[in-house]
Amino acid sequence: xxxxxxxxxxxxxxxxxxxxxxxxxxxxxxxxxxxxxxxxxxxxxxxxxxxxxxxxxxxxxxxxxxxxxxxxxxxxxxxxxxxxxxxxxxxxxxxxxxxxxxxxxxxxxxxxxxxxxxxxxxxxxxxxxxxxxxxxxxxxxxxxxxxxxxxxxxxxxxxxxxxxxxxxxxxxxxxxxxxxxxxxxxxxxxxxxxxxxxxxxxxxxxxxxxxxxxxxxxxxxxxxxxxxxxxxxxxxxxxxxxxxxxxxxxxxxxxxxxxxxxxxxxxxxxxxxxxxxxxxxxxxxxxxxxxxxxxxxxxxxxxxxxxxxxxxxxxxxxxxxxxxxxxxxxxxxxxxxxxxxxxxxxxxxxxxxxxxxxxxxxxxxxxxxxxxxxxxxxxx
Amino acid sequence: xxxxxxxxxxxxxxxxxxxxxxxxxxxxxxxxxxxxxxxxxxxxxxxxxxxxxxxxxxxxxxxxxxxxxxxxxxxxxxxxxxxxxxxxxxxxxxxxxxxxxxxxxxxxxxxxxxxxxxxxxxxxxxxxxxxxxxxxxxxxxxxxxxxxxxxxxxxxxxxxxxxxxxxxxxxxxxxxxxxxxxxxxxxxxxxxxxxxxxxxxxxxxxxxxxxxxxxxxxxxxxxxxxxxxxxxxxxxxxxxxxxxxxxxxxxxxxxxxxxxxxxxxxxxxxxxxxxxxxxxxxxxxxxxxxxxxxxxxxxxxxxxxxxxxxxxxxxxxxxxxxxxxxxxxxxxxxxxxxxxxxxxxxxxxxxxxxxxxxxxxxxxxxxxxxxxxxxxxxxxxxxxxxxxxxxxxxxxxxxxxxxxxxxxxxxxxxxxxxxxxxxxxxxxxxxxxxxxxxxxxxxxxxxxxxxxxxxxxxxxxxxxxxxxxxxxxxxxxxxxxxxxxxxxxxxxxxxxxxxxxxxxxxxxxxxxxxxxxxxxxxxxxxxxxxxxx
Numbered sequence: 011x012x013x014x015x016x017x018x019x020x021x022x023x024x025x026x027x028x029x030x031x032x033x034x035x036x037x038x039x040x041x042x043x044x045x046x047x048x049x050x051x052x053x054x055x056x057x058x059x060x061x062x063x064x065x066x067x068x069x070x071x072x073x074x075x076x077x078x079x080x081x082x083x084x085x086x087x088x089x090x091x092x093x094x095x096x097x098x099x100x101x102x103x104x105x106x107x108x109x110x111x112x113x114x115x116x117x118x119x120x121x122x123x124x125x126x127x128x129x130x131x132x133x134x135x136x137x138x139x140x141x142x143x144x145x146x147x148x149x150x151x152x153x154x155x156x157x158x159x160x161x162x163x164x165x166x167x168x169x170x171x172x173x174x175x176x177x178x179x180x181x182x183x184x185x186x187x188x189x190x191x192x193x194x195x196x197x198x199x200x201x202x203x204x205x206x207x208x209x210x211x212x213x214x215x216x217x218x219x220x221x222x223x224x225x226x227x228x229x230x231x232x233x234x235x236x237x238x239x240x241x242x243x244x245x246x247x248x249x250x251x252x253x254x255x256x257x258x259x260x261x262x263x264x265x266x267x268x269x270x271x272x273x274x275x276x277x278x279x280x281x282x283x284x285x286x287x288x289x290x291x292x293x294x295x296x297x298x299x300x301x302x303x304x305x306x307x308x309x310x311x312x313x314x315x316x317x318x319x320x321x322x323x324x325x326x327x328x329x330x331x332x333x334x335x336x337x338x339x340x341x342x343x344x345x346x347x348x349x350x351x352x353x354x355x356x357x358x359x360x361x362x363x364x365x366x367x368x369x370x371x372x373x374x375x376x377x378x379x380x381x382x383x384x385x386x387x388x389x390x
Numbered sequence: 391x392x393x394x395x396x397x398x399x400x401x402x403x404x405x406x407x408x409x410x411x412x413x414x415x416x417x418x419x420x421x422x423x424x425x426x427x428x429x430x431x432x433x434x435x436x437x438x439x440x441x442x443x444x445x446x447x448x449x450x451x452x453x454x455x456x457x458x459x460x461x462x463x464x465x466x467x468x469x470x471x472x473x474x475x476x477x478x479x480x481x482x483x484x485x486x487x488x489x490x491x492x493x494x495x496x497x498x499x500x501x502x503x504x505x506x507x508x509x510x511x512x513x514x515x516x517x518x519x520x521x522x523x524x525x526x527x528x529x530x531x532x533x534x535x536x537x538x539x540x541x542x543x544x545x546x547x548x549x550x551x552x553x554x555x556x557x558x559x560x561x562x563x564x565x566x567x568x569x570x571x572x573x574x575x576x577x578x579x580x581x582x583x584x585x586x587x588x589x590x591x592x593x594x595x596x597x598x599x600x601x602x603x604x605x606x607x608x609x610x611x612x613x614x615x616x617x618x619x620x621x622x623x624x625x626x627x628x629x630x631x632x633x634x635x636x637x638x639x640x641x642x643x644x645x646x647x648x649x650x651x652x653x654x655x656x657x658x659x660x661x662x663x664x665x666x667x668x669x670x671x672x673x674x675x676x677x678x679x680x681x682x683x684x685x686x687x688x689x690x691x692x693x694x695x696x697x698x699x700x701x702x703x704x705x706x707x708x709x710x711x712x713x714x715x716x717x718x719x720x721x722x723x724x725x726x727x728x729x730x731x732x733x734x735x736x737x738x739x740x741x742x743x744x745x746x747x748x749x750x751x752x753x754x755x756x757x758x759x760x761x762x763x764x765x766x767x768x769x770x771x772x773x774x775x776x777x778x779x780x781x782x783x784x785x786x787x788x789x790x791x792x793x794x795x796x797x798x799x800x801x802x803x804x805x806x807x808x809x810x811x812x813x814x815x816x817x818x819x820x821x822x823x824x825x826x827x828x829x830x831x832x833x834x835x836x837x838x839x840x841x842x843x844x845x846x847x848x849x850x851x852x853x854x855x856x857x858x859x860x861x862x863x864x865x866x867x868x869x870x871x872x873x874x875x876x877x878x879x880x881x882x883x884x885x886x887x888x889x890x891x892x893x894x895x896x897x898x899x900x901x902x903x904x905x906x907x908x909x910x911x912x913x914x915x916x917x918x919x920x921x922x923x
Binding site: 163389 | 452453455456457459460461462463464466467469470471472474475476477478481482483484485486488489490491492493494496497498500501502503504505507508509510512513552554555556557559560561563721724856857858862865866869873877880881884888895896897
């Protein structure tokens with residue numbers, strides 16, 4: 011196999027995509043479950059069945075998030091530096107919200123007090139809703155380009171503020187993200203929670219899948235109208251040292267949608283997103299929870315990949331100085347680091363998938379209200 | 391230029407969140423091993439009490455672990471949010487161990503911790519035991535990788551500056567991983583974690599013994615914690631000494647600052663037991679010295695000198711002058727003048743580029759630095775001595791105090807006479823904070839002693855921050871302080887509540903609070919717990 015710099019840069023774009031999809035499919039599932047929890051669980055025990063379906067898995071799921079962060083640091087240090095410091099308030103808000111999940115899961119049922127439990131239920135709800143919203147908003151803004159530039163020593167400076175992120179397209183993407191993860195969590199509830207909860211989840215999934223379908227299509231049409239996009243004017247040498255200042259970029263409203271014309275195979279992603287969202291609704295209608303869970307995972311993969319394909323090869327376009335944009339060719343770490351991290355990922359990811367699957371298989375069963383009553387002190 | 395206020399606030403935020411995170415980490419490191427030991431005994435002997443021990447101490451562990459995970463999230467993302475230039479400048483090397491930590495360690499620990507808590511009925515005994523050991527392995531592997539990352543900040547090996555990308559780039563992954571500083575720190579740090587876990591179990595078990603409650607449970611917990619704790623505290627002290635030796639080799643400034651060693655004295659250097667360091671006058675008042683000791687610790691010899699701070703400042707001054715040359719050449723290279731001659735000249739001085747960057751605190755372009763600014767930068771190239779001097783001594787005192795506690799605890803538990811020494815049990819109970827004081831002061835020494843560098847002799851701390859405004863940081867610090875305080879209160883409340891409840895919280899019907907009170911009201915009737923003796 012020829013692992014030259016150019017190939018590795020492309021591989022790392024795929025791998026970061028895989029990690030982000032892995033995060034949305036696993037951690038997104040328990041975020042979605044907790045977004046639905048206050049609405050679908052009517053009694054304390056019903057809510058506990060919902061929490062306990064994810065009790066053995068939330069921590070492992072969350073590592074997809076942490077590892078995606080670490081992998082972006084290792085493979086795209088400039089993106090890690092620019093995006094996280096640029097979206098400072100949004101990142102902090104997400105972090106503060108995420109604080110309430112680990113403690114919420116572990117502490118909620120440790121006391122019998124109903125006010126205590128109710129407070130933690132809303133903490134879990136907020137701790138899941140806010141990150142889902144912010145991640146969507148972040149993607150919505152990346153598609154539009156964000157205002158940053160580099161100085162001579164490559165120090166990034168971001169000139170926007172938090173409120174500017176909440177523009178119409180950003181909010182559309184944010185709501186799509188919430189609906190998508192809630193739909194995904196709903197299919198998990200159909201498969202694993204108490205029967206009464208599962209039935210309510212089924213109705214929610216049908217509605218949410220349709221919302222996802224509409225919002226995703228709307229997001230695509232918006233791009234079609236040619237509002238945002240960036241195009242590289244100069245010739246890119248994929249094997250050159252990564253230096254984002256060495257290229258010419260112009261804003262071009264049809265660049266994103268044009269990507270799909272230049273690479274017709276890219277159409278697979280939006281088609282997958284739309285088709286599988288529809289199938290999720292049908293499967294929920296037909297009471298097929300396990301298949302619905304798989305199809306909603308594919309919906310997530312389709313939606314995230316669509317955003318990645320639209321921006322290809324951009325990762326973080328700059329609306330302030332387009333030529334300072336970060337792309338998968340010029341924002342990466344060195345050849346050696348990409349190579350080492352590639353081998354680590356190639357060895358470790360299959361092992362991780364294997365034992366994660368084992369953990370899910372071992373714990374797979376429907377948790378009923380009776381199970382909660384019988385194990386009130388051992389379960390969450 | 392980034393304002394001093396932004397730099398100070400960024401440092402405060404990092405220090406607060408890192409030290410807070412490390413309230414929970416060491417207990418996790420130690421408890422996972424203790425739980426694995428307890429469960430191993432259960433699987434080997436089949437005695438129910440060991441399963442109850444695993445589950446009860448696991449409950450307390452879980453309360454702590456939740457906050458460890460919570461506060462760990464901050465650490466993974468704070469480099470990007472608050473230290474953006476750092477992330478760009480060294481992300482090529484520093485990011486790798488962080489990502490590997492996720493792939494190799496966090497996934498393992500976090501996936502199996504769910505099965506540890508909820509898999510008791512879904513797994514066979516052996517499978518569950520394997521799960522518990524994997525959790526311990528995972529948490530310790532994560533410590534390994536984070537200390538590889540931290541060791542590189544202290545002693546950046548295997549990397550070189552690349553002017554094309556304006557950052558440090560990895561040259562050798564093996565050097566990064568086998569960095570002697572990282573290896574020594576790893577064993578020192580995880581051992582400190584084992585000590586923390588042991589003190590925690592020992593202290594709470596002592597309280598049960600004092601109260602005369604759940605004695606078979608408490609005695610066994612006491613014995614395991616005492617033995618594991620003694621082995622661990624010896625390892626902490628031995629590796630701490632080894633750490634001193636490594637620091638003496640590669641971080642001469644830190645060593646001299648810890649010891650308030652201003653002058654290079656004739657070898658072997660003596661160890662200053664106590665004294666009052668005076669930074670301005672560059673001397674230590676009222677010093678009480680132990681001859682030979684420092685030379686032995688730092689150089690393992692009686693004839694190698696330990697360089698004093700005054701000499702180090704002088705050496706740094708000449709490196710700063712070199713750094714100005716390096717900085718000028720770097721700017722020429724970056725502006726396109728990449729002739730072989732310039733490259734060759736730059737290669738000669740590029741190791742001092744970081745010293746040139748030190749001047750950027752006082753002047754935009756180091757080439758324009760005045761003589762006074764160079765002098766100032768040299769003076770600022772060592773950290774404030776007094777805080778290091780004192781926190782180091784507090785750390786060492788905690789270590790030796792615990793050595794005494796564990797030795798005596800092992801003696802009492804082998805003789806089976808712990809309950810006859812209530813004063814000692816009380817002492818152990820109130821010594822529970824000692825390991826935390828030790829680890830927090832230890833980290834303070836390690837990181838404050840690294841100043842003024844974010845990456846030793848490569849990247850100054852003040853340059854490493856993000857381009858943020860002071861109000862951004864004030865808001866985030868307020869958020870962290872508020873939320874962390876709230877979570878600490880909740881955590882402590884639950885921890886005290888369940889520790890007081892003891893194994894009765896398992897609701898097995900075998901323990902103190904679940905026993906029926908005898909008709910005369912004179913304490914519990916003999917229950918199933920007594921049959922366990």
